[in-house]
Amino acid sequence: MMKQYAVTRPLYSEDAFADEHEKIHRHHKTVRHHVKQYFTCDLKRAKNAALSLLPFIGWMRIYQLKEWLLSDIVSGVSTGLVAVLQGLAYSLLASLPPWYGLFTAFFPVIIYFFLGTSRHISVGAFPVLSLMVGAVVTRLVPDGGPPVNITGFEGLTSDEQRVMVAASVTFLMGIMQLAMGLLQVGFIVMYLSDTLVSGFTTAAAVHILVSQLKFVLGLVVPGLSGPLSIVYTLEKIFVQIEKTNVCDLVTSILIMVVVFIVKEINDRYKAKLPVPIPIEVIMTVIACGVSYAFNFQVNYEVDVVGRIPVGYESPLAPNMQIFGQTAVEAFPMAIVGFAVAFSVAKVYSVKHDYIIDGNQELIAFGASNIIGAAFKSFAASTALSRSAVQESTGGKTQIAGLLSALIVMVVTLAIGFLLEPLPKSVLGAVVIVNLKGMLMQIREVPYLWRRDRPDCVVWLVTCLASILLGLDLGLAVGLGIELLTVVFRAQFPRCSVLANITGTDIYKDCKDYMSIYEPEGVKIFRIPSPIFFANIDFFRGKLVEAVGFNPLRVLRKRNKALRTIRKLLKKGKLQMTSKGLMLTSSGPIEESEDESNMEDLDQPTDFKDLPVQVNWKSELPAYIQVPRVDVHSLILDFSAVSFLDISALKGLKAALKELIRVEVEVYIVACDAYILEKLHSCKFFDDEVKSSMFFLTLHDAMLHILEKHPVNSENTKVITTATIHGNQCNGVSSLRSRDKFVHVSN
Secondary structure (H helix, E strand, O other): OOOOOOOOOEOOEHHHHHHHOOOOOOOOOOHHHHHHHHHOOOHHHHHHHHHHHOOHHHHHHOOOHHHHHHHHHHHHHHHHHHHHHHHHHHHHHOOOOOOHHHHHOOHHHHHHHHHOOOOOOOEEEOHHHHHHHHHHHHHHOOOOOOOOOOOOOOOOOHHHHHHHHHHHHHHHHHHHHHHHHHOOOHHHHHHOOHHHHHHHHHHHHHHHHHHHHHHHHOOOOOOOOOOOHHHHHHHHHHHOHHHOOHHHHHHHHHHHHHHHHHHHHHHHOOOOOOOOOOHHHHHHHHHHHHHHHHOHHHHOOOOEOOOOOOOOOOOOOOOHHHHHHHHHHHHHHHHHHHHHHHHHHHHHHHHHOOOOOHHHHHHHHHHHHHHHHHOOOOOEEEOHHHHHHHHHOOOOOOHHHHHHHHHHHHHHHHHHHHHOOOEHHHHHHHHHHOOHHHHHHHHHHHHHHHHOHHHHHHHHHHHHHHHHHOHHHHHHHHHHHHHHHHHHHHHOOOOEEEEEEOOOOOEEEOOOOOOEEOOOOEEEEEOOOOEOOOOHHHHHHHHHHHHOOOHHHHHHHHHHHHHHHHHHHHHOOEEEEOOEEEEOOOOOOOOOOOOOOHHHHHOOOOOOOOOOOOOOOOOOHHHOOOOOOOOOEEEEEOOOOOOEOHHHHHHHHHHHHHHHHOOOEEEEEOOOHHHHHHHHHOOOOOOOOOHHHEEOOHHHHHHHHHHHOOOOOOOEEEOOOOOEEEEEEOOEEEEOOOOOOOEEEO
């Protein structure tokens, strides 16, 4: 049996409710108070600030040594081995010598340990960011030509120039992230929707795939950047496809097949495996041994990693001139790096039940990139696969990240020479295999097309623009399209006409239900979005469609009719009789076309100098034609209207006045208290537009209308479960239980 409820309460307008129920007066803080509070310092505030700036203090205080340490050690060693391999591989994406990837896997990790709020992400090189850095590097220091004229390049080799460019753009990226964090604008990542990020990263995966083909095929292809660079790169690859190094190709295919199969096994049996099989590391070690044993570099002309210097290089100051050349690229890099890292961190924070701070993450990554760039590392964020390794192998805190950095340091200081015979084609193959997750995002397109086509358009446009125009311009285009879809959704909302669901106090779209009732002469119009300058005209147009007439046109026609009646009375062609105004002369009577004082036609109809008030619903004398208005009441449902701007206020008031002047009673229901307060403060109400038109609920307004305009007809129909009484309670009509019925005539 369906549950029922009965409610007995007065019928409330907003004014009646305010009179009967006193509100609590809340004191709003002034700007001065907020500024004073912000700069006030006490012991508690200083402690909170320290914990906020150095989040590691918080989790170190609760660190469970016996339970967590072993897990962090296992996780740190596993992640460190993967970080070494990915650091070498992603350096190729950045168009830098491989060992600089080891710097990126070390310095940013150390800084993030102290400043980051996530306990599970693995900081270091991220393929998309590496590719964006590579685009800047190849633009300023191209493979096949002279570098851009920049002070500081004198006397440097091509690799040293590229390192300076990568470090400088990373330094600038870090400054931007740090500034955004200090200014508390971490919310900016909210403008990058999951759909946009998915389309962007899929396009980035395509770019990465193409960029690694030259290593897999063993070809010499110069790095290109800018619009259509991917097309030109493919052209250069296919032009010399017959020069493919068979040894590189076979090695790459073998690596990709084995790594892919084992990764699938890891995914399928992850619940049974204590730790994922580190297949990339295993295959890299095997490839190094085979390459060294058979001397691939000499015997098969395979391009290998080559000499890896022992130790770290001296710090490098950023080049100010490069800042000016790369500012446009650095900003999207800062946004993308933070957005990806924050989204991954958010997933793990929800899974392990702790809080991350977006603004502190910006500060952490900003500081990591600034200090890392000073020591010649390139842009750092987090790699999804590496973070998955750190978390899935049992990592509990950033102790695992710190240990992974120590593994990288050992390789850099002691055993890096063992990786010198590693073929670059192996690194390219590892990168390509790890693109599976990003490339498979294309499967989202059919789902998006069926469920949300505007989102699907955002995905497709972002992806195609990023592929063809480059990642920086593609991101800008995608963001623009995304914001346009938001604007269009708000500017062209799905307005609807509601009707009563028979026997209830529920109102739904009249097109969606069979058992509905619409009282004669009453229209209910719902606006499902904020009303502002961009959609106020659309709202007014839809309102005209809903009521079935243009109130301004009707008003002008009525005032023109009154002009004609006055002229006929003045000329004696109309006389007052017992039956009303009668025409005394025959012949055609032309409607007044006097265009002077057109503004008067928009004013309320004035009957003061006429012997009788004109009934616009009856036949007019002298064959005067005026559009008939069958609507006597209009209810505007404002339950979904979250704000109104000044332009909307003016447009709304004009629309209400036009309706009121053609004798349509307007009621606004479920209006937000903030909007109502704004209407009062903006002097919205006057002699025509009154606050009494606002009602608490749609049903309150409907019952008020039915009491004021009883519906009489031969057929009865249940329209509501509330009974209307003529008795008054505190100035409003009293209602009986809603489990009784009102029968009205149709």
